[in-house]
Amino acid sequence: MSSLLSQEVPLSWYLLLSAALFSLGVVGFLIKRNLITVFMSIELMLNGVNLSFVTFAHQWHAVKGQIFVFFVMMVAAAEAAVGLAIIIAVFRARATLAVDRIDLMKL
Amino acid sequence: MNAPFHLWLIPLLPFAGFLINGILGRRLPKWLVTTVALLAPLAAFGVVLNAALGVFGFIPAASSLPITETCPLPWINAGILHIDFTFVLDQLSLIMLLVVTGVGFLIHVYSVGYMGDDKGYARYFSYLNLFLFFMTVLVLAGNALVMFIGWEGVGLASYLLIGFWFQKKSAADAGKKAFIVNRIGDFGFLIGMFLLVANFGTLTFTEIATKLGQDPGWNGGVVTVIALCLMLGAAGKSAQLPLYIWLPDAMEGPTPVSALIHAATMVTAGVYMVARTHVLFDHSPFALSVVAIIGAATAIFAATIALVQNDIKRVLAYSTISQLGYMFLGCGVAAYSAAIFHLMTHAFFKALLFMAAGSVIHAIGGEQDMRKMGGLRKKLPVTFWTMTAATIAIAGIWPFAGFFSKDAILYAAFLHGPGGVALWFVGVLTALLTSFYMARLWYMTFMGESRSPEVHPHESPWSMRVPLVILALLSICGGWIGIERFAGFLAPSVGARAAEGGTVPYLPFNLSWEFFLSIIAVLVALEGWLIADKLYRRKPSRPAQWAAALPSGYKLLANKYYIDELYGAVVVKPLLGFSKFVLEWVVDYGILGGAAWLLGGIATFTGAILQRWQSGNLRSYAAWLAAGAAAVLLFLLVPWATVLDNLSAIHLGMAGH
Numbered sequence: 169m170s171s172l173l174s175q176e177v178p179l180s181w182y183l184l185l186s187a188a189l190f191s192l193g194v195v196g197f198l199i200k201r202n203l204i205t206v207f208m209s210i211e212l213m214l215n216g217v218n219l220s221f222v223t224f225a226h227q228w229h230a231v232k233g234q235i236f237v238f239f240v241m242m243v244a245a246a247e248a249a250v251g252l253a254i255i256i257a258v259f260r261a262r263a264t265l266a267v268d269r270i271d272l273m274k275l
Numbered sequence: 276m277n278a279p280f281h282l283w284l285i286p287l288l289p290f291a292g293f294l295i296n297g298i299l300g301r302r303l304p305k306w307l308v309t310t311v312a313l314l315a316p317l318a319a320f321g322v323v324l325n326a327a328l329g330v331f332g333f334i335p336a337a338s339s340l341p342i343t344e345t346c347p348l349p350w351i352n353a354g355i356l357h358i359d360f361t362f363v364l365d366q367l368s369l370i371m372l373l374v375v376t377g378v379g380f381l382i383h384v385y386s387v388g389y390m391g392d393d394k395g396y397a398r399y400f401s402y403l404n405l406f407l408f409f410m411t412v413l414v415l416a417g418n419a420l421v422m423f424i425g426w427e428g429v430g431l432a433s434y435l436l437i438g439f440w441f442q443k444k445s446a447a448d449a450g451k452k453a454f455i456v457n458r459i460g461d462f463g464f465l466i467g468m469f470l471l472v473a474n475f476g477t478l479t480f481t482e483i484a485t486k487l488g489q490d491p492g493w494n495g496g497v498v499t500v501i502a503l504c505l506m507l508g509a510a511g512k513s514a515q516l517p518l519y520i521w522l523p524d525a526m527e528g529p530t531p532v533s534a535l536i537h538a539a540t541m542v543t544a545g546v547y548m549v550a551r552t553h554v555l556f557d558h559s560p561f562a563l564s565v566v567a568i569i570g571a572a573t574a575i576f577a578a579t580i581a582l583v584q585n586d587i588k589r590v591l592a593y594s595t596i597s598q599l600g601y602m603f604l605g606c607g608v609a610a611y612s613a614a615i616f617h618l619m620t621h622a623f624f625k626a627l628l629f630m631a632a633g634s635v636i637h638a639i640g641g642e643q644d645m646r647k648m649g650g651l652r653k654k655l656p657v658t659f660w661t662m663t664a665a666t667i668a669i670a671g672i673w674p675f676a677g678f679f680s681k682d683a684i685l686y687a688a689f690l691h692g693p694g695g696v697a698l699w700f701v702g703v704l705t706a707l708l709t710s711f712y713m714a715r716l717w718y719m720t721f722m723g724e725s726r727s728p729e730v731h732p733h734e735s736p737w738s739m740r741v742p743l744v745i746l747a748l749l750s751i752c753g754g755w756i757g758i759e760r761f762a763g764f765l766a767p768s769v770g771a772r773a774a775e776g777g778t779v780p781y782l783p784f785n786l787s788w789e790f791f792l793s794i795i796a797v798l799v800a801l802e803g804w805l806i807a808d809k810l811y812r813r814k815p816s817r818p819a820q821w822a823a824a825l826p827s828g829y830k831l832l833a834n835k836y837y838i839d840e841l842y843g844a845v846v847v848k849p850l851l852g853f854s855k856f857v858l859e860w861v862v863d864y865g866i867l868g869g870a871a872w873l874l875g876g877i878a879t880f881t882g883a884i885l886q887r888w889q890s891g892n893l894r895s896y897a898a899w900l901a902a903g904a905a906a907v908l909l910f911l912l913v914p915w916a917t918v919l920d921n922l923s924a925i926h927l928g929m930a931g932h
Binding site: 197 | 897
C-alpha cells in the first residue's frame with residue numbers, strides 16, 4: 169500500500185492517460201452528432217494536451233509547461249463563451265443541433 | 276556665316292498648334308481655336324519665308340544652301356550605324372516648304388469657313404496642324420529615317436482626316452483603305468532603307484550621293500533594287516499604278532483635306548522622295564525607265580477614268596492621280612526640276628480646284644453630283660472665275676501655270692531618246708483627255724441652266740473666297756518663273772536640266788523643238804476643250820448617245836476598269852478567306868482555343884473530383900483534419916527505412932528514463 173503510494177507514477181502512465189483523453193476527444197468529435205457533445209470533446213482534447221504539458225513540466229522541473237496550461241485554459245474559457253453563444257444562435261436559427269444538418273457552407 | 280534660320284521651328288509650331296487644339300480644343304472658345312490653328316501654319320510660313328528671303332539675298336544675312344541643323348543629342352547609335360536627327364534646307368526642300376506651308380496656310384484659312392459649323396472644329400484643326408508638322412518633317416529630313424517619320428506621320432494624319440466623319444461607314448472604310456494600301460508602299464520604303472544601310476552604311480542623303488559618286492562601279496544591281504523599293508513606297512504615297520486605288524476613296528474626307536493632303540502636298544511626297552534620292556535613280560537606268568513608264572501609264576489610265584465620273588470630287592481625284600503620273604514621268608526622264616516645277620504649279624491649281632469644288636458643294640448643300648449642278652456661274656461669281664483660272668491652268672493653256680510645267684515635262688520626255696517620244700505621245704494624249712474632262716466638269720457645273728432649281732446657292736464667306744483668289748493668281752502667274760530659272764535654282768539639289776542636244780530629229784522650220792512642241796501641246800489642249808464644248812454645251816444629248824452606243828466601253832470606264840473589283844477578288848477575298856478559315860478557325864479556334872479549352876477542361880475535371888471533399892459536413896472536415904495530422908505525425912516521427920528499430924528504440928528510451 170505504502171509502496172504503491174510512495175512510489176512515483178511513471179511518466180509513461182501520464183502520457184498514456186493524456187493520449188487516451190485526446191483520442192477520446194478526437195473520436196467523440198468525429199462520431200457524435202450533437203453539437204454540444206462535439207464541443208465537450210474539444211474540451212477533452214484540450215485537457216488531454218494540458219495533462220501532458222503538466223507532466224513534462226513536472227518531469228523537467230520547468231515552469232513553462234504550467235504557464236502554457238494557463239494559456240490553454242484561458243483560451244478554452246474564451247472558446248467556451250464564444251462557442252456556446254454560437255451554439256445558442258445556431259439552435260435558435262435552425263432548431264437543431266445535429267452537426268450533419270448544419271452544412272450551409274456547402275456549395 | 277550661316278544665319279540661324281531655326282529650321283526646327285517649322286515643324287514644331289504646327290505641332291504646338293496640334294497639342295493645344297488637340298488637348299484643350301473642346302474647352303476653348305471657338306475664336307481661340309481658330310487663332311491657334313491659323314497662327315501655327317502662318318508662323319511656320321513666316322520662318323520659311325525668312326529663310327527664303329535670306330537665301331534669295333533679299334535680307335543681308337544671306338547664306339548659302341544647304342543649311343544643316345542637327346539635333347545636338349545623339350539619336351540612334353547602334354554598332355556602325357549612326358543616325359542623327361537632321362534637318363536640311365536646300366533648294367529642293369525650300370521650294371517644297373514654301374508650297375507646303377504657303378498653300379497649307381491658305382487651306383487652313385479656307386477651312387475656317389468650310390468647317391465653321393462642324394462639331395469637330397477643334398479636332399479638325401488639330402489634325403490639320405498635325406499633318407503640317409509631319410509634312411514639314413518629311414520635307415526637311417536630312418536622312419531617310421527622319422523622312423520615314425514624316426512619311427508615316429502624314430499617312431496617319433491622312434487616315435485621321437479621311438475618316439474625319441467617322442460616323443459614316445464609307446468614310447471610316449476609306450480611311451482604312453488609304454492606310455492599308457499605303458502600308459504596301461511603306462514596306463517598299465522600309466526594305467529600301469534596310470538595303471541602303473546594308474550597302475552604304477548610312478541613310479544620310481548627301482553621304483549616299485558622295486559614296487555613289489566616288490565609286491563608278493555602283494550601277495544597276497543593288498542600286499536598281501533599292502531604287503525600285505523606294506519607287507514602290509513613292510507609288511503608294513503618290514497613288515500611282517498599281518497602288519492608286521485609295522486616292523479616289525479618300526474623297527470621303529472634308530474637301531479642304533482633299534485639297535491640302537490629297538492634291539497639293541502629301542500625295543506629292545512620293546515625287547519629292549524620288550527627287551530627293553535621285554542619285555540612286557540616276558545610277559539605275561532600268562529603275563528610271565520603270566518610274567517613267569509607271570508615271571505615263573498612270574497619267575493616261577487615270578485620265579480615261581476621269582472622263583466619265585459624275586462626282587465632282589472624284590473627277591478631281593482621278594485628275595490628281597493623272598497629274599502625279601506626269602510628275603513621275605518627269606522624274607523618270609531625269610527631269611527632276613520639271614517634275615518639282617509641275618508639283619508646285621499643280622499644288623496651286625489643284626488645291627484651287629478642290630477648294631472651288633468645295634465652295635460649290637458648300638453652296639448647294641453638300642451635293643457632289645455634277646448632273647445636279649449647272650448654271651452656277653451667276654450665283655457663285657468668285658468661285659466661278661477662280662475655278663475657270665484653275666481649269667485653264669490644268670488644261671495646260673498658255674500663259675497659265677500648268678502650261679509651263681507640263682510643257683517642261685513633255686519636252687524632257689521628248690528629248691529622252693526613242694522611248695521618250697512614245698512617253699511624250701502618251702503625255703500629249705493625256706493632256707487632251709485632261710483638257711476634255713476638266714472642261715466637261717466646268718461646263719456641267721457652271722454653264723447651262725440649273726438642273727436643281729429648288730436649290731438656292733449662296734456665295735461662300737470671305738474666309739473661303741480670299742484663299743481662292745490668292746490661289747487663282749498663283750495658278751495664273753505661278754508658271755511665269757519659267758523652267759530655265761526654276762531648274763537653274765534647283766540644279767544644286769537635283770542636277771541640271773537636260774538641254775536640247777543632237778539626239779532630236781531635224782525640224783524643217785526655223786523654230787526650236789521646245790517651241791514647236793509647246794504649240795502642239797496648246798493646240799491639243801484647245802482641241803480637248805472644244806470637244807467638251809461641243810458635247811456639253813452645243814449638243815448636250817450627245818454624251819448619252821455615245822454612252823449608249825458604246826455600252827461596254829462606257830461601263831468599263833464608269834466602273835474604273837473594275838480595278839477595285841479585281842483587287843477585291845484577287846487580294847482581298849483570298850486574304851479574308853485565309854484569315855477566316857486558316858487563321859480564325861484553325862489557328863484561333865483550333866490551336867489557341869483548343870489549348871485554352873484543354874487547360875480549362877483539366878481544371879474543371881480536377882475540380883469536379885476535389886469538389887467531393889468540400890462536402891459541407893463538419894465531421895468529414897474534422898476527420899480529414901485528424902487524418903492529415905496523423906499523416907504528418909507519421910511522416911515526421913517515423914524514418915521509414917528503420918521503422919521497426921526506431922519504434923523499439925523510442926520505447927526503450929522511455930522505459931529507461
